[in-house]
Amino acid sequence: MNETIHTILTRRSARAYQSRQIDEKEMHEILQAGQYAPSAMGQQPWHFTIVQNPDLLEKLQILCKASFQLSDNATMRELASSDDFHVFYHAPTLVIISGNSKAVAPLWDCVLAMGNMLIAAASLGIASCWQHAPIMVYGSHTGPASLSSIGLTFPSGHIPYASAVFGYSAQPLPEAAPRKPDTVTFLR
Numbered sequence: 001m002n003e004t005i006h007t008i009l010t011r012r013s014a015r016a017y018q019s020r021q022i023d024e025k026e027m028h029e030i031l032q033a034g035q036y037a038p039s040a041m042g043q044q045p046w047h048f049t050i051v052q053n054p055d056l057l058e059k060l061q062i063l064c065k066a067s068f069q070l071s072d073n074a075t076m077r078e079l080a081s082s083d084d085f086h087v088f089y090h091a092p093t094l095v096i097i098s099g100n101s102k103a104v105a106p107l108w109d110c111v112l113a114m115g116n117m118l119i120a121a122a123s124l125g126i127a128s129c130w131q132h133a134p135i136m137v138y139g140s141h142t143g144p145a146s147l148s149s150i151g152l153t154f155p156s157g158h159i160p161y162a163s164a165v166f167g168y169s170a171q172p173l174p175e176a177a178p179r180k181p182d183t184v185t186f187l188r
């Protein structure tokens with residue numbers, strides 16, 4: 001198995017982080033991996049917002065936790081009821097990829113870019129975890145205004161489509177769940 005495939009198979013979501021920030025050079029390599037993702041018609045309609053300010057991360061975390069508390073999903077409500085639950089698992093970096101909503105396929109473009117970033121990070125020994133909460137908050141009725149009130153804004157005409165935290169894992173990463181059977185059909 002080559003190194004790239006090995007990295008893809010061994011990447012796992014981390015849910016406890018050290019406070020140590022990611023090395024600047026490695027952060028830029030991870031971002032570059034995102035910027036080199038394929039995009040519909042080569043439009044590259046994305047913008048990468050890197051949140052590393054601890055106060056802003058905490059304010060956003062509080063908004064996200066509140067949205068979990070109001071969620072229809074019982075698991076989310078239960079998670080958010082615990083004082084110990086930190087939506088970002090105390091990771092020092094959150095990346096939000098927004099896209100120009102008028103582009104051909106901005107959701108897919110941004111999600112592919114984030115996929116590249118998760119793999120690139122894993123190849124450098126940097127852990128990550130996809131974060132749905134900031135996207136959910138933005139999508140709520142008051143979301144854009146509440147994000148903007150804490151200082152989190154996006155380029156004009158952009159919608160945030162993908163977000164994930166990055167940092168050094170504070171614990172060994174879990175084994176991958178077994179893959180579901182019967183998910184492949186060859187038509188030959």
Ligand SMILES: Cc1cc2nc3c(=O)[nH]c(=O)nc-3n(C[C@H](O)[C@H](O)[C@H](O)COP(=O)(O)O)c2cc1C
Nearest residue numbers: 011012013014015129130131132133174175176177
């Ligand atoms: C669209 C999407 C949303 C996700 N949202 C969250 C999230 O909000 N919080 C979280 O801890 N993990 C989140 N995850 C991570 C998944 O739970 C994780 O990828 C899955 O359990 C498989 O584990 P693995 O990444 O270690 O292989 C999300 C993953 C995806 C693809």
